[in-house]
Structures are given as C-alpha cells and as structure tokens.
Amino acid sequence: MKNVHTIDSEAVPRFVADSGTEVAHARTPGHESDEARSWLKSLADRYFDALLSHSPAELPLDPQVRMTENTIAIPMGEGVLWRALTKAPEGFRVDVVDAVSEQIVVGGLLEVRGRPYLAGIRLRVLKGRIIEVEHLLTDMIQPAAWANLERPRDALLQDVPLEQRNDRVELQLIADSYFDALTSEDSRRAPFAADCVRHETGLRTTGNSTPPQLLLPQNTPADERERMQILMNGMSVRSAAEQIDSGLFADLWKVWPRRPIVIDEVKGLVAAFPLFIQNGDVRSVPLTGYPGVDRLTNPLPFSTQWLEIFKIHSGRIHEIEAPVFIPLNFGAGNGWDSGSGL
Incomplete structure (x- = not known):
C-alpha cells in the first residue's frame, strides 16, 4: 500500500456548500494500473494520428460520442483541428492520465495549417470507446512565451x-x-x-x-x-x-x-x-x-x-x-x- 501524505487541515479548506465541486470517490491505492495508463496515452496518440489524417473512422468511437471545440458542440470530425491540424504536439506536451475516470488530457503546442496554436484536448472513454471529446485552442501566443514552449517544465513530467x-x-x-x-x-x-x-x-x-x-x-x-x-x-x-x-x-x-x-x-x-x-x-x-x-x-x-x-x-x-x-x-x-x- 502506498504511503499517502496527509494534508495539514489548516492548509486546505474544506468544501463549502457553494464550492461547486463534487468530490471524486476515493479508490483503493493501485487502482490506476500501468496498463490502463499506457492504453490511455496510446489512445491520445491514435487520436492525433486520426486528426492528422482527418479520419475519425480510425477511432473507437461510441455511437453517442459528444464533442465540443472552444465550448461549442459540433459533430465529430468537424471543426478546426479535424479539418486543419498539420502537426501534433511534440516538444511541448503535458499528459494528465486518469485511469479511474478513464480520461486523458493533453495540453500542448501544435500546428494548424503550419501556424502554431496552443491546445487542450480531453478524451473520456467508456467501455473502451471514446464518449467525450473536448477541444480548446488559441493562436494568441505572446512573443515572451516562446522560450517556455520548447518543452514542459520537468516537474510536470515526473512521477x-x-x-x-x-x-x-x-x-x-x-x-x-x-x-x-x-x-x-x-x-x-x-x-x-x-x-x-x-x-x-x-x-x-x-x-x-x-x-x-x-x-x-x-x-x-x-x-x-x-x-x-x-x-x-x-x-x-x-x-x-x-x-x-x-x-x-x-x-x-x-x-x-x-x-x-x-x-x-x-x-x-x-x-x-x-x-x-x-x-x-x-x-x-x-x-x-x-x-x-x-x-x-x-x-x-x-x-x-x-x-x-x-x-x-x-x-x-x-x-x-x-x-x-x-x-x-x-x-x-x-x-x-x-x-x-x-
């Protein structure tokens, strides 16, 4: 059993009625297997491959899959990334892998028709099929930011x-x-x-x-x-x-x-x-x-x-x-x- 660090009760306030957050159900240690994490990471890679080939049919999609891009609900296979992604995140990419809720988030720098964009992509899976897709993307990048977009900070990548x-x-x-x-x-x-x-x-x-x-x-x-x-x-x-x-x-x-x-x-x-x-x-x-x-x-x-x-x-x-x-x-x-x- 892993040794879970206990939070100082004064450092982290308890939820109040209007906090707006539903507390996730605690799972037993070790619930997130290496195999499940690896599968979600490979699914994200497959998703970028499908975006680059503009072919959602290559993915294990649930018939009721729901997708938004910049908060707008659109059909799977439509939108900026499905139409025009030309380079997937490489140097600057942060993966957040949650095998308990069967979700993965990728934040990174990619290209749309050769132009740099910052993006956040969330995939949620149910019974091995993608049931939710969320895209956020922007090309608003300050010149002073480029030095920090070559690769993520080491701490974000480390266990x-x-x-x-x-x-x-x-x-x-x-x-x-x-x-x-x-x-x-x-x-x-x-x-x-x-x-x-x-x-x-x-x-x-x-x-x-x-x-x-x-x-x-x-x-x-x-x-x-x-x-x-x-x-x-x-x-x-x-x-x-x-x-x-x-x-x-x-x-x-x-x-x-x-x-x-x-x-x-x-x-x-x-x-x-x-x-x-x-x-x-x-x-x-x-x-x-x-x-x-x-x-x-x-x-x-x-x-x-x-x-x-x-x-x-x-x-x-x-x-x-x-x-x-x-x-x-x-x-x-x-x-x-x-x-x-x-």
Whole structure:
C-alpha cells in the first residue's frame, strides 16, 4: 500500500456548500494500473494520428460520442483541428492520465495549417470507446512565451514519489482551493508551496526577475496600454499568493464551473477546466503595489474558458500550467454543464 501524505487541515479548506465541486470517490491505492495508463496515452496518440489524417473512422468511437471545440458542440470530425491540424504536439506536451475516470488530457503546442496554436484536448472513454471529446485552442501566443514552449517544465513530467503523493480526493480539494483563493483576495485559502510558479499560455506570470513585455493590439489606447504594463510589471515579479493578496483579481466575479475533473495520482497532476466570469464589477478591496494604479477598472462583462494543470504533492501546489484559455461572451457556458456561465 502506498504511503499517502496527509494534508495539514489548516492548509486546505474544506468544501463549502457553494464550492461547486463534487468530490471524486476515493479508490483503493493501485487502482490506476500501468496498463490502463499506457492504453490511455496510446489512445491520445491514435487520436492525433486520426486528426492528422482527418479520419475519425480510425477511432473507437461510441455511437453517442459528444464533442465540443472552444465550448461549442459540433459533430465529430468537424471543426478546426479535424479539418486543419498539420502537426501534433511534440516538444511541448503535458499528459494528465486518469485511469479511474478513464480520461486523458493533453495540453500542448501544435500546428494548424503550419501556424502554431496552443491546445487542450480531453478524451473520456467508456467501455473502451471514446464518449467525450473536448477541444480548446488559441493562436494568441505572446512573443515572451516562446522560450517556455520548447518543452514542459520537468516537474510536470515526473512521477511523484510514493511518500509525497496525495490521494484523489485531496488532489481535487487542493486544486479547487486555488479558485477559492482567487475570488476572495485571501491566499491562505490555498496551500501554495514556496516554489510555486504559474505559466499562462507559456508566459511566466509569477516570480520573474524582469517583467515580460506584453505585445498588445495596435488599437489599444495609450492610457490602457500603460495601465496594463504597470499591472504586468507588478504582478509578474510577485508570487501567486502575493498577487492574490494584492487585490489583483478583485474584478473576477466567480469561477464556475471549476471542473477539476482529470486527476493523475502518479504524477500529482489535476487538470481543471474552469470558467472565469467577470460581470463588470470590482470588489471593494485596495489594489496595492502597482504604482500609478490604485484600483482595477470595471471591465466590460466577459468570460474566459481555461485549461489549468496543477502539480500537487506533499499537500501543496508546486506548479500551475495553463496551456490555453479562450475569450467568451458574458453568459456563455462551457459546453458541458447546463446553466454554466451565469
């Protein structure tokens, strides 16, 4: 039996009624066999082969298979990746393998008609057949991100030693606590490790020695461009916990649904598909540490759909990798949960 690390009860808050997360049923240690994990990884490879040949008939598809691309339900075999993928993820690819729920998530850099895109792909299997397919993809990649898109950080690829592993329920609780912290200006609600670093679409957004320079649309007004760079300068040198406590996310109304649904105990990874919702309000908390900007401006209402991958062991979050996010209109759902987006 594996030695499961016990979480400090003060480090990880318990669920509250409105947390929006259903706790995964705990399975006995060893339930995730090497054979099952290997089969799911090979299925993901077969899926990319089928995308490249534009032939879904090559896959073991359930007759009722359901697919979304950028949150929109479409027929299997349609959409950008089925029509135009020209290169599967190679150097930059992170697999989250969950043999218990029979799912795999791949976050990576691929090409569509020779053009680089970041993507997150989720496959769910039932009785050996693919029953769910979820695609998220974007070509919005900042120039400063390219150095981090050559290959994933080593920690995301490594197995967690048995004595440092957390079980499925613990991993799900810890990942969910991150969203509690984001929407409360209280970093104590999530157990951040001292070495925690976050990347978003390849851009390192925490703990930089030198702030990255953003490439903004040419029609961005000068005052908005200046304000955004001040915020980036201030946030990017702070830790994830310090950013939360500084009031940086006070314009985030809620994260719902959060969907920390693919859990890899072997590697200590949790893949979540959270929907970030800004309704146009800003909470009345001070914004501290951003010279020249003392309050976040009220945004126009909008939402963003993310894939976020958390590396967790010894009861704490050590890496956060968000390979892809896409902008949505306010009120748009995630394509999977009824009533999502509101």
